[in-house]
Amino acid sequence: MPRTWHRWIPAAAAPVAIGAVVLGGVFATSASADPADKTPQQVLELAASSTVDTFSGTIEQSSNLGLPDVSGLGGSTGSSSDSSDGSDLTSALELLTASHTLRVYVDGPTQSRVQILDDMAERDAIRNGDDLWLYDSNDSTAVHSTLPADASTAPDASAESLTPAELATRFLDAVDPSTEVTIGDPVTVAGRSAYDLVLTPDSSTTLVSSVEIAVDADTGLPLSVDVFAQGSSDAAFHVAFTSLSLDTPSADLFDFTPPAGTDVTEKALPNRDDAPADGSVAPDAGTHPEPTVTGTGWDTIVELPASTDPSSLTDSPMLSQLTTSVDGGHVLQTTLLTVLITDDGRVLAGAVPVESLQAAAGK
Amino acid sequence: MSSSDPTAASLVARRTRRSLGVGFFASELAVLFRRRRTWAMLLALAAVPILIAVAVRISSSGSSGRGPAFIDSITQNGLFVGIAGLTIAIPLFLPLTVGVVAGDSIAGEANTATLRYLLVSPVGRIRLLVVKYLAAVVFCLAATLTLSIAGILIGIALFPVGPVTLLSGDTVSIGDSLVRSLLIALYATVSLLGLSAIGLFISTLTDAPVGAMAATVVLSIVAQVLDSLSQTEWLHPWLFSHYWLDFADLLRQPIEWSSFGQNALLQLGYVVVFGALAYGRFSSKDILS
Amino acid sequence: MIDCSGAGSSAPAHASGLAIETTALTKRFGRQTVVDGLALSVPRGSVFGFLGPNGSGKTTTIRMLLGLAQASGGEISVLGERMPQKLGSVLPRVGALIEGPGFSPFLSGSANLRRLDSADGFAPNGTRSARVSRALDRVGLGHAADKKVRAYSLGMKQRLGIANALLAPRDLIVLDEPTNGLDPQGTREVRSLIRSLADEGTTVFVSSHLLAEIEQMCTHAAVMRAGRLVAQGTLDELRSAGTTRVIVTTPDADAAAQVLRTLGLDPGHPDAPGAAVTATLPESIEPEDIVAALVNAGVRVRGFAVDHASLEDLFVALTGEGFDVVQ
Numbered sequence: 001m002p003r004t005w006h007r008w009i010p011a012a013a014a015p016v017a018i019g020a021v022v023l024g025g026v027f028a029t030s031a032s033a034d035p036a037d038k039t040p041q042q043v044l045e046l047a048a049s050s051t052v053d054t055f056s057g058t059i060e061q062s063s064n065l066g067l068p069d070v071s072g073l074g075g076s077t078g079s080s081s082d083s084s085d086g087s088d089l090t091s092a093l094e095l096l097t098a099s100h101t102l103r104v105y106v107d108g109p110t111q112s113r114v115q116i117l118d119d120m121a122e123r124d125a126i127r128n129g130d131d132l133w134l135y136d137s138n139d140s141t142a143v144h145s146t147l148p149a150d151a152s153t154a155p156d157a158s159a160e161s162l163t164p165a166e167l168a169t170r171f172l173d174a175v176d177p178s179t180e181v182t183i184g185d186p187v188t189v190a191g192r193s194a195y196d197l198v199l200t201p202d203s204s205t206t207l208v209s210s211v212e213i214a215v216d217a218d219t220g221l222p223l224s225v226d227v228f229a230q231g232s233s234d235a236a237f238h239v240a241f242t243s244l245s246l247d248t249p250s251a252d253l254f255d256f257t258p259p260a261g262t263d264v265t266e267k268a269l270p271n272r273d274d275a276p277a278d279g280s281v282a283p284d285a286g287t288h289p290e291p292t293v294t295g296t297g298w299d300t301i302v303e304l305p306a307s308t309d310p311s312s313l314t315d316s317p318m319l320s321q322l323t324t325s326v327d328g329g330h331v332l333q334t335t336l337l338t339v340l341i342t343d344d345g346r347v348l349a350g351a352v353p354v355e356s357l358q359a360a361a362g363k
Numbered sequence: 364m365s366s367s368d369p370t371a372a373s374l375v376a377r378r379t380r381r382s383l384g385v386g387f388f389a390s391e392l393a394v395l396f397r398r399r400r401t402w403a404m405l406l407a408l409a410a411v412p413i414l415i416a417v418a419v420r421i422s423s424s425g426s427s428g429r430g431p432a433f434i435d436s437i438t439q440n441g442l443f444v445g446i447a448g449l450t451i452a453i454p455l456f457l458p459l460t461v462g463v464v465a466g467d468s469i470a471g472e473a474n475t476a477t478l479r480y481l482l483v484s485p486v487g488r489i490r491l492l493v494v495k496y497l498a499a500v501v502f503c504l505a506a507t508l509t510l511s512i513a514g515i516l517i518g519i520a521l522f523p524v525g526p527v528t529l530l531s532g533d534t535v536s537i538g539d540s541l542v543r544s545l546l547i548a549l550y551a552t553v554s555l556l557g558l559s560a561i562g563l564f565i566s567t568l569t570d571a572p573v574g575a576m577a578a579t580v581v582l583s584i585v586a587q588v589l590d591s592l593s594q595t596e597w598l599h600p601w602l603f604s605h606y607w608l609d610f611a612d613l614l615r616q617p618i619e620w621s622s623f624g625q626n627a628l629l630q631l632g633y634v635v636v637f638g639a640l641a642y643g644r645f646s647s648k649d650i651l652s
Numbered sequence: 653m654i655d656c657s658g659a660g661s662s663a664p665a666h667a668s669g670l671a672i673e674t675t676a677l678t679k680r681f682g683r684q685t686v687v688d689g690l691a692l693s694v695p696r697g698s699v700f701g702f703l704g705p706n707g708s709g710k711t712t713t714i715r716m717l718l719g720l721a722q723a724s725g726g727e728i729s730v731l732g733e734r735m736p737q738k739l740g741s742v743l744p745r746v747g748a749l750i751e752g753p754g755f756s757p758f759l760s761g762s763a764n765l766r767r768l769d770s771a772d773g774f775a776p777n778g779t780r781s782a783r784v785s786r787a788l789d790r791v792g793l794g795h796a797a798d799k800k801v802r803a804y805s806l807g808m809k810q811r812l813g814i815a816n817a818l819l820a821p822r823d824l825i826v827l828d829e830p831t832n833g834l835d836p837q838g839t840r841e842v843r844s845l846i847r848s849l850a851d852e853g854t855t856v857f858v859s860s861h862l863l864a865e866i867e868q869m870c871t872h873a874a875v876m877r878a879g880r881l882v883a884q885g886t887l888d889e890l891r892s893a894g895t896t897r898v899i900v901t902t903p904d905a906d907a908a909a910q911v912l913r914t915l916g917l918d919p920g921h922p923d924a925p926g927a928a929v930t931a932t933l934p935e936s937i938e939p940e941d942i943v944a945a946l947v948n949a950g951v952r953v954r955g956f957a958v959d960h961a962s963l964e965d966l967f968v969a970l971t972g973e974g975f976d977v978v979q
Contacts, residue, residue, distance in 0.1 A: 008643035014636045058621065103619065115531060117619065120450075120611045122530040135532035140436075142532065243621070250617070252533075259528035261439055374783050375821045381740070381773035390770040398758055476754025477768075480816060483718045483750070484771035485743035491771075649721040 035193050035217035040181040043195045043215050050220030054107050057244035062099040064236050065334035105249035113253050128254040142258040143265045178202050178297030189214045189223035190241040206298035207351045229335035236335040301350035301360045384490050391498045404460040405509045412448025412514030420521045441518025442527055442540050448514040453607050458583035461555050464502045465562025466576030468495040473570040473652040488646050496563050503555040507548040533616040550610040557603035557633030564641040570652045603633050671696045671824050671855035677726035679712050686712045688879040699850045701866030702859035704876030705971050710859045711751045714828050744774040747817030748826040753809040757802035761812050769819050787815040806833035826857045843869050863967045877971045896933045901955030905929050908951045
């Protein structure tokens with residue numbers, strides 16, 4: 001027996017070797033060359049001056065909002081079973097609560113494609129010039145819209161009117177009273193070294209503990225965004241490139257023709273900008289009609305008037321599962337965001353505790 | 364048999380250097396594919412897409428509204444039948460057949476007492492493990508190719524065939540879709556490498572081949588159950604079955620290779636760990652069967 | 653068949669005169685010691701009988717000799733090489749039948765042999781078919797070469813197992829209970845096969861629990877009992893280690909016994925008048941002196957015999973009466 005013990009050495013060594021490779025990989029990435037020190041102002045300038053408008057990459061997005069994973073309730077695979085009215089809300093919630101892998105292909109401001117890689121399925125948003133396509137492989141449906149001629153240039157026009165330095169200054173001025181902007185330790189995202197821009201709210205009432213944005217040291221492209229909630233070291237919301245290529249994507253990718261047998265809907269823009277691709281990136285995208293905004297900075301509360309048909313919200317079996325009843329309505333509590341649906345149908349939302357919302361609702 | 368009537372002297376001749384074992388590997392493959400059991404398993408696998416296609420054809424209702432979407436799309440394009448067949452077979456049927464082959468590899472030889480004769484022939488113990496494992500890998504490839512090809516053939520026979528719509532909504536030519544079908548079969552083969560290594564290791568633990576087969580198949584089911592439980596989420600990326608159904612990434616435009624790479628890396632890890640365990644066990648084992 | 657004498661075989665020059673040598677070879681399974689301090693010496697060119705009741709540790713010893721089982725202690729050398737370190741270079745020169753044949757039932761006899769031959773890294777591919785059919789012919793299985801082993805009788809499988817040992821030129825052939833399951837005709841064939849192998853210069857190591865078999869074929873023998881070696885040597889040496897008896901057939905049994913006692917022998921008490929009187933013969937007394945003494949005493953001698961003890965007597969003496977399994 002003592003003669004044979006050495007035959008087990010490989011079996012013992014294999015996990016160690018694998019562990020070493022895995023950990024070595026981790027250390028190797030963290031040990032990549034650090035970029036030169038920069039101030040927040042310089043990093044913001046770098047980001048603002050970023051000229052990268054042609055790239056492709058894979059993005060991973062995950063949320064830890066303290067909500068149950070609702071994908072099983074009617075997310076990626078079951079959206080076809082929902083009515084079309086409910087599916088907007090469902091897919092919005094699904095986008096926020098579940099983890100996703102996305103691929104983005106961008107070639108200039110007018111050609112882009114975002115793919116949400118679901119299990120055995122895919123949702124695509126393709127913009128090619130004035131054409132906007134939304135495609136869902138689950139139910140073989142496509143939505144086609146034609147963008148108004150000015151929409152393609154509008155955001156760029158405003159951005160280009162400012163120099164990066166001016167833009168950075170303006171941003172810092174805008175956030176200054178409520179937010180401390182610092183640079184953390186350099187990070188590595190998608191194999192690229194990046195500056196870690198840390199935004200820390202000065203407010204004590206917000207649920208947000210900090211926001212970290214990794215800015216590519218080379219190009220100024222934002223590579224990841226992590227939003228941390230109070231009392232948690234794991235990011236409540238995380239979106240980051242896992243791979244990034246600055247090569248021009250193949251032009252075929254933007255040339256979308258709905259496949260035979262697809263149910264194509266023509267939709268006029270702009271009525272509701274619910275393309276799944278951009279709804280997920282901005283945590284508090286308040287694009288619903290006529291919201292009232294109270295408070296400032298991180299304590300901002302958005303209030304939707306009662307006219308948005310409260311029954312569609314309160315009657316949803318999924319929402320009734322997710323919300324808890326409080327004085328004056330139902331509350332949806334996440335680690336980052338609190339939503340109060342008052343009994344009279346108003347919806348108040350903000351990155352603040354429920355008490356603040358109740359107070360705002362009572363005004 | 365002795366038609367050439369070789370002289371006794373030539374029969375006495377021996378190789379001066381030991382061969383690499385290619386001849387033994389070829390003989391092992393011949394033995395594997397001469398077994399009626401192997402053919403029965405391949406036929407059963409081929410029956411999976413055929414049954415799907417026939418069932419869909421008979422019911423001929425356009426959309427069942429259940430299961431992966433491309434089960435429905437096979438009515439529109441027969442080239443999907445192979446992929447649909449693989450999707451159905453990956454969770455159970457493929458692990459079942461691979462479990463039989465890998466679980467039988469050493470334990471089966473022990474059971475028929477051929478193990479001791481192979482070892483005194485002599486084939487070295489490491490060489491025997493490697494040859495047995497490679498034979499199991501060849502079976503995995505044969506199994507997935509059988510499924511794919513049977514599916515494509517029955518699809519062509521029963522359904523219209525044309526350019527294929529990918530998950531991304533893009534349409535590719537028939538030739539491109541056949542290449543992707545082949546890639547998916549390769550993906551499924553790679554997916555089974557880890558399970559084959561586990562089966563090989565279990566097979567060195569016992570002289571009862573049925574036990575080794577059953578244990579291997581049960582492990583594949585356990586891994587999939589664990590993979591579906593949210594309580595064991597931390598474990599998911601380490602389960603050998605974690606990427607089994609991610610071959611869908613090959614149906615995107617452009618092909619998403621990352622899951623192929625991650626899957627291959629994970630399977631390689633399993634091969635290394637369980638190969639080392641099998642070596643540790645088998646090289647120190649007393650062959651008493 | 654070409655008769656190359658023992659010296660002509662491809663034995664390495666440095667090899668000792670022993671085909672198998674073990675020192676203090678020990679095998680324990682848990683607390684049980686199955687083989688205990690074995691010191692085997694099998695000379696090259698011998699036909700060596702390895703004798704012992706079932707369960708005495710013969711097969712375990714053979715497994716250790718061939719590297720199938722690890723020794724718990726002691727050392728082994730086969731064909732002059734340390735085992736199991738030189739397993740890969742020694743085993744191709746060794747043919748073996750171990751504890752019965754083992755073949756894939758779904759393959760034909762010749763396919764089984766081809767498979768095992770291809771596992772031998774030193775076996776040339778080119779002559780495989782010819783060597784397989786020659787080995788099958790040699791054990792009388794040429795007619796059943798393409799039959800599935802499933803359809804073989806036990807005796808046929810046994811022959812196939814022996815054929816496997818003969819696939820390549822061997823310096824040593826180990827046959828564990830080679831005549832198991834064979835009919836008398838098959839047993840005779842195996843015996844003559846072993847003799848012809850020995851004539852070619854191959855060392856043959858035969859284990860058996862049947863003494864007669866060993867006595868008929870072997871030049872040397874060793875006897876195992878409960879994991880220990882109790883005797884070893886040439887058959888003549890073993891026989892001489894046993895006792896010689898005189899047997900006197902006479903109607904005057906009492907008188908004959910009396911005469912023997914006066915000569916210092918111990919005939920015991922005759923069972924019945926008229927039965928043979930027997931006594932152990934000491935080396936100091938010549939048999940003819942006994943006859944003379946008997947005749948002088950007026951004993952009517954009808955028959956007189958000097959009987960060397962058979963190996964069977966020795967075997968029984970050494971291993972106990974039991975041919976049973978020794979636990």
